[in-house]
Amino acid sequence: MMALYRLLVFPGFGFLFVCAMLFDWIDRRVIARTQERVGPPWYQPLADFIKLLAKEDVRTEGVHEVAAAGLPIVSLASVLTAALYVPVGGVAAASYEGDLIVVLFLLSVPALAYFLAGWISPGVYSVIGGHRSLLQYFSYEVPFMMALASPAVLAGSWRIMSIVAYQGQATWLALIQPLGFLLAIVGLIGKLKRDPLDIPKAKSEVVGGPLTEYSGRKMAIWHLAMDMQTVVGIFLLVNLFLGESRFLEALPAFPVFGAKALAILLLLSMASALYARLRIDQLANLGWRVLAPLALLQVMATLWVGG
Amino acid sequence: MSKLVVPIGPQHPLLKEPLSFRLTVEGERVTESAMRLGYVHRGIERLCQTRTYVQNIHLLERVCGICSHVHTTTYCRAVEALAGLELPPRALHLRALLCELERIHSHMLWLGVLARNVGFDTIFMYAWRDREIVLDIMEDLSGGRVSHAVNVIGGVRIDLDDAHRDTILQQLDLLEDQVEWLLGVVEHERTLQARTRGIGVLTLADVRRYCVVGPVARASGLDIDLRRDDRQAPYDQMHYEVPVHDAGDVWARTLVRVKEAVESVHLCRQILDTLPAGAVSVRAPRRIPAGEAVTRSEAPRGEVIYYVRSNGSDHPARVKIRTPTLTSLITLPDQLRDVAMADVSVVLSGVDLCIACADR
């Protein structure tokens, strides 16, 4: 019974759905305010979701129907499964040694599904968007994984709850490993395909990217998967870099966790507002010439210090 | 790598107006491009022959939304030359004031569109917020934000009193701060430069070969500006600089345009400070004497040429318009050769296309 509650309500699907809508709204509102606009009201992401569910599902000619319908569902399923192991305020649906690796692999599945969605579509914009998304995946994933492996190396465990507990005894890993934290943020921006790294779905270049031909219920599932991936990614970063702290032990865990997640979300929104979109070859250059060596440096420093 | 034919337009998120491109793309490189115009052709030159000179002012204002005042100014100057009218200096000053305000408006709009096309929404919103200041000034002056309808044959039909002039000067101060801040962003901001530097390069030889005019030519090192070169009144009494750059890429064009906007604010201030007293128009005859006239003006995008031929009646016999966008469009196949797919939007935004002007 408790397992069912954990799966469906908290910290499972229900909680994640609410968080996805909430984080999307906060993101859009903050970006709008930095641009001196008003921004959407609180119910806008929910209204968009319901509207998309009600819209006509366009069937593109030449696309394998089962694959086109299955890809968004696979994305959503993998994000939800990854969320099982990411603790929220200290509570996770399941936790065991090595679950960090499982989470990282499961969070790579939506990126591959996104590429496949472009690959199977006959439209030109989708194909180009798919190419770009795969190239982007290869550029950010290596630094991202290495940056997320450093906390595990330092804490001596591949279990997320243990890494959180380790920070309770030392201090936040964002302070001990600031380079890793920065690389993780940049990698997260690439993974979530947010501005300034929204290259695969750049509106002024490839119209909609791999999802150009999607609409209706399938698009609603895609958007939900993207929003939930944002939430899970932010929660993962909070756990690995802004975990428990001796100074904040007296305060209740859940609001503190929420505040940290909001701080990272604000950081991401600011990055969206402050910079122009990069070109794909500039991202590849950045990823392999700057980010990967820095991540390697971080891991080697951790190994040397941690012993 | 397989070859794909990517259609840009007639409807595309990066185009303000319909224009059709068929780009042959290999991987991420564009190898060939084919362009097609004519989607906004309205036959305005023919329509001009069926309307009177007075009605044509309003028709020609709608050739383009952004450079509307310059079109009517050039047309009125041609008709006034045919009719042998001498305009009072106050009219010339007021016409120039609106020309410069329109130049600022056009460059702010363009900067926002360029920023949007490189994914820089924040600069888009900031540039268009500052554009609102200019639109408010123009609305107070003329009664319309985009279609001013200020010109009549023989002068202008608006006037300013001192209180109004002081209000405009205050708004210009605010505008100057904002435009200079935008200039600082263009000069220093790293990601904008990373997207626009080295893209769409036109050398000085290319510019001369294609007869390019306007900021695109000035960004490649060609120092031309009709306001200064033709010694048009009232510009011959003003002090201003014409920004020229020699890099020839989209970043140079951005710099030139934003610097021109700053200079236009200075010009507006000078025009208001030296506004002479007097009438704002002279009486014009309905029937214009027979003859031909060619006039040129510096529109925000370059040199616009009007040819008007009259046969003594109150309908013009022929009106021919050469807009500056046409010269920029000819360079596009050159600029789009061997460029990355992501740079197509930058190149197309960099030449500041006004297809309505080009198609008429």
Added chain:
Amino acid sequence: MKEAFRSIACLVPQVFRALFRGPQTVAFPFGRANIPEGYRGRLRIHADQCRGCGLCVRDCPASALELQREGRGRFRLLYYPHRCAYCGQCELSCTSEALYHDNSFVGGVASLDELVTVMVEREG
């Protein structure tokens, strides 16, 4: 070094100012829109000053005004707001200073017939 910092933190001051200043947009129609007095909106007429000379009809570039003469001193002046270009040429051409633009908008209507306005009806 300073240049490098400036190149990536260029927008930060304005972004923070924007966050604290609040939105600069006008929430029309839920808020007030400041439309200046001189804005060329809907065309109106001082009907008693109109002499039915037809100069406005002759000079209108959009054929938005129509004069229907029905004999001596009897005429009707019709205005079509959907054809009007809101240029103000009729206001300039009118020698009796009867026509003027006020700053109201022309709202949406359900059928085109409702838009056609009879400006002046003179019975002679």
